[in-house]
Amino acid sequence: MALRIYRTPAVRSNAIAEAKPEEMLTDYPKLLGEYRELRTKYSELRATHEALERRHRTLKKRSTGLVGEEYILNLTLGLGQSYAADFDVRSASQHRIEVKTSALLPNGGFGSFRKWKWSNLLGEKRDRVFDYLILLGEPDSRHPTPFERGEYTLFCVPFDRVELLMDNGGGLTCGTSLRGPMASQMTYFWMVPKEWIAESFGDAAMLGVKPVYPHEGWRSSRA
Numbered sequence: 001m002a003l004r005i006y007r008t009p010a011v012r013s014n015a016i017a018e019a020k021p022e023e024m025l026t027d028y029p030k031l032l033g034e035y036r037e038l039r040t041k042y043s044e045l046r047a048t049h050e051a052l053e054r055r056h057r058t059l060k061k062r063s064t065g066l067v068g069e070e071y072i073l074n075l076t077l078g079l080g081q082s083y084a085a086d087f088d089v090r091s092a093s094q095h096r097i098e099v100k101t102s103a104l105l106p107n108g109g110f111g112s113f114r115k116w117k118w119s120n121l122l123g124e125k126r127d128r129v130f131d132y133l134i135l136l137g138e139p140d141s142r143h144p145t146p147f148e149r150g151e152y153t154l155f156c157v158p159f160d161r162v163e164l165l166m167d168n169g170g171g172l173t174c175g176t177s178l179r180g181p182m183a184s185q186m187t188y189f190w191m192v193p194k195e196w197i198a199e200s201f202g203d204a205a206m207l208g209v210k211p212v213y214p215h216e217g218w219r220s221s222r223a
Contacts, residue, residue: 104176
C-alpha cells in the first residue's frame, strides 16, 4: 500500500511577509499612538452617551411630574406654585397640596404586577410643609384598582401621616397588585377617586374644611 503524503500550503499575509523588521519597528510608535487616540475618543463618546442617558431620564421624570401636576391643577381648580415653594398646588379650597407622580416600573421579575415609586416625599432636605400629599400612579391594566378611571391611581395622604409611610430614603414604593402591608394600608386608608379630590379641594366652599375620606364614610355608614 502506497503511503500518501499531504502537504498544507503555507498561508502568510503578504503585508507580514513583505514587511521588514526595521519598518515594523518604525511603524510601532505610530500605531501605538493611533490606538491610544482611539481609546481616548471611545472613552469620551461613552461618557457623552452616559450623560445623555442621565439627561433623558431626568427630563422624562420631570415631564411625568409636570403632567401629574397639571392633572391635579385641573381637578382642584388650583394655582401652580414656584419651583422653590414648599408645595406644588394651592387648591380652590386653599389647601396646600404636594404632588408626586410615578410611571409603571419593573418589579424585579416577581409576578405579573409592577410597582410605583415616589421619591423625596418631603423634599430632598425633608423640610417641605403642606396639607396633603397626592400620589399619582400610572394605571396597571392587569391589576385595575377600585377607583381607577383609566387615568391614574390616586392616593391622598395627610401631611402628618407622610413621614410614617416613608422608607429610609425618603420615598415610597407600592406594588400595583396592592398586596402586602404597605399596599393594603395605602389602598384602605388613602386611595381615593378623582371625584373625591375635585369635591374636597376644587370648591372654595371647602375652605378650612377637613375632607372625609372614603373609608371614614364607609365606617360611619356601618356603625
